[in-house]
Amino acid sequence: MIFLLHVLVWLITVEAKHNVIFLVTDGTGPAAINMARSFKQHLHQINDTDYDYLRYSNPWNEAQINDAHDIAGDPFEYLLTLDNYLIGTSRTRSSSSLITDSAAGATAFSCAIKTYNGAIAVDSNGDPCITILEKLKGKGFKTGLVVTTGIEDATPAAFNSHVHDRSQLEEIAEQQVGFNYRSKRDAITTNIFKAKGMIDDSDVLSQNFRKSFNEDAKIDNHIFGLDLQNEGNDDQINHFTPVTDLMIGGGSCFYLPAGPGSCRRDNVDLIKYAQAINFTTALNINEFNNWKLGKNVTLPALALLAPFNIPYELDRDSKIYPSIHDEVVTALTILNDATKNSENGFFLMIEGSRIDHAGHHNDPQASVREVLAYDKAFRAVRDFIDASDIPTVMLATSDHETGGLTVGLQVGKEYPEYKWDPEVLRRAQHSGEWIRQDLIKFLKPGITEGEIYGKVSEILNILGLKRNEIKKEEIIHLVNLLISNEIDTAVKKFKKLVSRQAYVGWTTEGHTAVDVNIYGYDGKWDILKDFKGAKENIQIGDFLNSLIDL
Structure with missing residues (x-):
């Protein structure tokens, strides 16, 4: 009230x-x-x-x-x-x-x-x-x-x-x-746009009249x-x-x-x-x-x-x-x-x-x-x-x-031994999305294993990763993934290396039920005074x- x-x-x-x-x-x-x-x-x-x-x-x-x-x-x-x-x-x-x-x-x-x-x-x-x-x-x-x-x-x-x-x-x-133009009211409009070449007969009430827009749906x-x-x-x-x-x-x-x-x-x-x-x-x-x-x-x-x-x-x-x-x-x-x-x-x-x-x-x-x-x-x-x-x-x-x-991790068994390193994120020049597109362009027929090794090294540099914290077996695994054209799996591995070195954790690739923040500002008007606390x-x-x- x-x-x-x-x-x-x-x-x-x-x-x-x-x-x-x-x-x-x-x-x-x-x-x-x-x-x-x-x-x-x-x-x-x-x-x-x-x-x-x-x-x-x-x-x-x-x-x-x-x-x-x-x-x-x-x-x-x-x-x-x-x-x-x-x-x-x-x-x-x-x-x-x-x-x-x-x-x-x-x-x-x-x-x-x-x-x-x-x-x-x-x-x-x-x-x-x-x-x-x-x-x-x-x-x-x-x-x-x-x-x-x-x-x-x-x-x-x-x-x-x-x-x-x-x-x-x-x-x-x-x-x-x-x-x-699905609506019956749109008959005139449909004819106008047909005349202007924006739609043709095949579009009208066939491909576009989807099941979800039938009369029962009330839409x-x-x-x-x-x-x-x-x-x-x-x-x-x-x-x-x-x-x-x-x-x-x-x-x-x-x-x-x-x-x-x-x-x-x-x-x-x-x-x-x-x-x-x-x-x-x-x-x-x-x-x-x-x-x-x-x-x-x-x-x-x-x-x-x-x-x-x-x-x-x-x-x-x-x-x-x-x-x-x-x-x-x-x-x-x-x-x-x-x-x-x-x-x-x-x-x-x-x-x-x-x-x-x-x-x-x-x-x-x-x-x-x-x-x-x-x-x-x-x-x-x-x-x-x-x-x-x-x-x-x-x-x-x-x-x-x-x-x-999660931002930061306990890195060892001894308490407390916590780390979070934003410098790793600063060094990263591109996202995993960019890396993926770059790999799609790179992996053409005839690419040699040596060239793939070179590409992996290039990506590690782009991401600013510390080589001494990456095992030789991990490099070989990345190369083999790219040889097999498993680009998405390789990109996930690259991103995990960034998160690992930054000490950032993830529990899912989907959504969670965590509450989220609300922010507000109304200048010199006081309308937000009582809109505070935890809201649905x-x-x-x-x-x-x-x-x-x-």
């Missing part, structure tokens, strides 16, 4: 117009935050030149803002930006398991309901639930999603699409841009959750209007028609469709840079900057892929400018997506860089809130923990709904 009264007072105080920014660190447990903080302290302590990419700037104010923890001093006082905004923890189970997946976890946030693993914004019966993004769109807010995976991945999808299983990536992509007539026209906004939205004004991430593979570079099984070209309904599009770094960090783009806008995921921060070529920081600054600028003369603000969901992948891959050197890149983006959001005259609330959490990460993940969804007084 006290919390709801705070919400009411806050809404009255801010005279309705306000912004909500929700951040998700996929698969990020407390240990991943701990490891990244310790890694950052190590970089600062040795004053490493590689630390430059973590230097902060404030895009909302020409004057540089330096927090106390950014001033040289004792390394244990040198923190993540996140650390100053910890307000609680979240319990993460789904309706079908004590251990959630990202789909059910994101649906807990977007719809404030428990559902089964794999469900994208549908309840345990398979019926769609209206998401907070959809509700806000119906109320006139601008809406946005920023990720570093494909935009149709589970977390972003759970805010603007509805399918029974997260694997239905083609359908998710269609819904994200409002392409819904065909409910494609964007509730019928928003019945919300009294007939002049603002219709069934062909996408609910998301801005999407930035990867995932072009599911937007392109069948053929090279596409993952679709049909000839639907969703990029052409988006352009036909006046989306501004960016399909590479040059087009994205032309947006001028959001100062040169109009909504709606869609940036698909990789076929699948944007590479790990450790591997990312800045000439080809933007950072999550630049994605976030761009999105904030676009949405802020688009709502300057509006009575309503904006809703933005930001995901530090690939921390989860680093956990699945048991890749510590990738994990620490992903967390630090996210922390830099988090700080940009904080700075935006401080500079804005519009009341803005930021809430950040994770959907679950991935990897069962659906309480985060309830908070988002209560905050907007839906």
Whole structure:
């Protein structure tokens, strides 16, 4: 009751117009935050030149803002930006398991309901639930999603699409841009796009009319959750209007028609469709840079900057892929400018997506860089809130923990004999994912055993591993794996060597039931005062709904 009264007072105080920014660190447990903080302290302590990419700037104010923890001093006082905004923890189970997946976890946030693993914004019966993004769109807010995976991945999808299983990536992509010719209402639209060559007869109601979208599923007539026209906004939205004004991430593979570079099984070209309904599009770094960090783009806008995921921060070529920081600054600028003369603000969901992948891959050197890149983006959001005259609330959490990460080990039988060495992670120049792609290119017919030995030595150097801590038998084993073309097994072995030398442990390549952190910031408005402690993940969804007084 006290919390709801705070919400009411806050809404009255801010005279309705306000912004909500929700951040998700996929698969990020407390240990991943701990490891990244310790890694950052190590970089600062040795004053490493590689630390430059973590230097902060404030895009909302020409004057540089330096927090106390950014001033040289004792390394244990040198923190993540996140650390100053910890307000609680979240319990993460789904309706079908004590251990959630990202789909059910994101649906807990977007719809404030428990559902089964794999469900994208549908309840345990398979019926769609209206998401907070959809509700806000119906109320006139601008809406946005920023990720570093494909935009149709589970977390972003759970805010603007509805399918029974997260694997239905083609359908998710269609819904994200409002392409819904399965519905009988779409007969005219179908003919229009057939005439423009965007689809052909073979697509209509055959390949695309999947079992999950039959009439019994209630999704065909409910494609964007509730019928928003019945919300009294007939002049603002219709069934062909996408609910998301801005999407930035990867995932072009599911937007392109069948053929090279596409993952679709049909000839639907969703990029052409988006352009036909006046989306501004960016399909590479040059087009994205032309947006001028959001100062040169109009909504709606869609940036698909990789076929699948944007590479790990450790591997990312800045000439080809933007950072999550630049994605976030761009999105904030676009949405802020688009709502300057509006009575309503904006809703933005930001995901530090690939921390989860680093956990699945048991890749510590990738994990620490992903967390630090996210922390830099988090700080940009904080700075935006401080500079804005519009009341803005930021809430950040994770959907679950991935990897069962432990930082440090007892290395001997004698107590205490503990070790954790972040220097090993600093020396690593690439992730296991990059190593895998490099090996695929290398292992061609005719490669000799001697060349493979040379390649193993090269990879050990790239990973910065200490040779004197690797047994001769382990080298021979790696060579034999590559001779047998067992690339994935070899890559796992390389990553285990990194974790071993860094004294980092993993219990699984999947998710765990570990509670995750909640962070929040509301500037000079006091809405978060009573939202603290240990929460169920659906309480985060309830908070988002209560905050907007839906």
